[in-house]
Amino acid sequence: MYRGFVFTEDLSEPSKFYGLLSDVSPVGSETVEVSESSGRILASDVEARRPSPPFTRSAMDGYAVRAEDAKPGAVLKVVGSSRIGEGEPEVEVGPGEAAYVDTGAPVPPGADAVIPVEFVEETEDGIEVKEPVEPGDNLDEKGSFVEEGEVVYEAGHEVTPVDVAVMIELGVDEVEVRERLRVAVITTGDELVPDPGDVESPYDVPDCIGPALQARLESEPFVEFLGRELVPDDEKELREALEEASSEAHVVVLTGGSSVGRKDVVKNVLADLYDRFVHGIKFRPGRPFGLAVGEDGVAFTLPGWPTSALTTFETWVFPALKVLAGADPRVVAFKTSDHDVKAKRSVGVIARVKIEDGRAEALPRDVSSNLQLFRETDALLLLPPGAGPGDDGYLIPVRRFEDWSKVIENLEREGR
């Protein structure tokens, strides 16, 4: 079973990378109020604790009747009403009788249909029927949308704000969710200064990946962000920082120090501290991406260029974090063949693209060293080795695509 990875150990078998993570148990679970569950991941199935609708409910303002009585011209006696907020109706509808019902109010016993107010004439003696109704018309039967006990969400589902409403309607007040996945970030690099305010010379490079990863992780309710640290390319310091971080965290995300020609500090420490360490994927950017798995948890190592680090995080690490947190392997990815991107024969590409009239267009000169191109980037387009324009790729949006003003113009023009 695949759970969301395109990792590859030897550049030909994507499943090997994943194999390492399949042994890792998901995090524990806890019970929270439904109203606090948005953004969390369900740890067990959720069953309806009441049916929907919870009672047979009028879909219109009108009169509850027996359909067999509701022949055009018939006059029915109004014996009472069922109004919103009044609870169980006191009235019962017998032959030749009718009861007024609000939209959303319970249909009284005895009635099997509702005639909308506009299809009757109110007279002194009661109501005169203008249009016939069939049994079941203009009402929603108790349990016709969901029956009590029905499984409405499965374990692994990530709760949205709308799901909160859906569950509350079904009488669910608490749910079992996965504990937050505890994630720490370690950025490495002798050239980096931790704070942009501390930059003194043109040769000081502020650490920009750490703050970006922090912002990204803090925006996800299923993650508990533990903190971030910048350490120099020193094996002893990195080992200490990693040992401390991994003692608290389920996952440590590291950057830098793992590409060819750089000091191999990150690779060495990961290989040493974790049971298994693999690196290298057949996608650009991000080829030095790596994954370590041990008893204490999991570590990912991202390339050192900010562009490559952030691209790799979004593409490979983020879905992995979701799976480690117990979620379904779903990501925001849209399939498209309408693009101008071409991958090399032996290496896939993660291209930064603009969306123009629905078409994904590669940014010119998309080099790893140019983080600034992200300002023009609407999405990442993931294309397998050997694929080109016309072949299916997967879009992962990094910002919103459509200028709302265009939507307005079109709606107005078409609406006239």
Place this chain on the structure above:
Amino acid sequence: MYRGFVFTEDLSEPSKFYGLLSDVSPVGSETVEVSESSGRILASDVEARRPSPPFTRSAMDGYAVRAEDAKPGAVLKVVGSSRIGEGEPEVEVGPGEAAYVDTGAPVPPGADAVIPVEFVEETEDGIEVKEPVEPGDNLDEKGSFVEEGEVVYEAGHEVTPVDVAVMIELGVDEVEVRERLRVAVITTGDELVPDPGDVESPYDVPDCIGPALQARLESEPFVEFLGRELVPDDEKELREALEEASSEAHVVVLTGGSSVGRKDVVKNVLADLYDRFVHGIKFRPGRPFGLAVGEDGVAFTLPGWPTSALTTFETWVFPALKVLAGADPRVVAFKTSDHDVKAKRSVGVIARVKIEDGRAEALPRDVSSNLQLFRETDALLLLPPGAGPGDDGYLIPVRRFEDWSKVIENLEREGR
């Protein structure tokens, strides 16, 4: 100028609704650290405080040379090196000379190109050139991506985690952002009970809109959620609750009490407490949607059915909140003509759709009373009056579209 609204007062002129909001001033501004700015809205333009790259930077591990010296067969004297993290290079490259450079390290003065290590042979006397280079090869000139002082983000932009990295690279450590938009929620309805745990009889309806709106609003960093209250359909109680909420909030979102056949409490109080109140839009669901504008701020009123309330919130209120908070009018909306939805001639439709192989398919029996259909809903499809299959509609995603496992399958298949 349009800023993101399709509101309509009399069902024929969308711009009238918007006219009401154009007089409302956006919220104030404050200065925050860039690392704390993700999800906030810029109140002023952001300029680069250093160029990118901040110095002429090698794009490869190799040797910095004068391109005119780098003829195949030439032997150049290695006079020093420029390594990552060592700051300003001490070496200068003269005629017939070369200096080793790390990827990302400054190119020493005198050199105008970098020869990658694989294109030289290291000899006792220095390096022997195997392949020629042109001036500018394998390096990124200082300021070639962004010049100091260049405007990189405009006021109104909503900061993403990646933008945090982009700004930090440019030496920006603080930005001016809009204050959070203070939003309060008031749900109304005699039939509602505030807590799903308090439901006693089948006729008790738990308030599900309030918690869903709270979860939605709390997930947006540009919003400060002030709280929510459930009040009965009582004019005096609603007036008190609304006066209290609007004294603290920029925006109050109300639900219920404004459709035909219900008590007109919300409409009456809004018309009374605000300078201007309009309601009624030509889209289903959500026709009783309304907007009130006064000196103290803005109020929106949503329909009482949870389905209609949540649909209307996502479609009309959320973009409006962004604009009131000073943002560009961008929403997550994708244009598509590949759908099977049909609008009535005089009323637009906001249909709940599933995405199947990229096509938007309307859910069967999409009635306002059936909140449970949201469990199958991938997106809302917004279609103007009179439009049908083949006409452009706008998709607003409510959950993720693509099952990642399909992505994997395709990538693996195509990757072989």
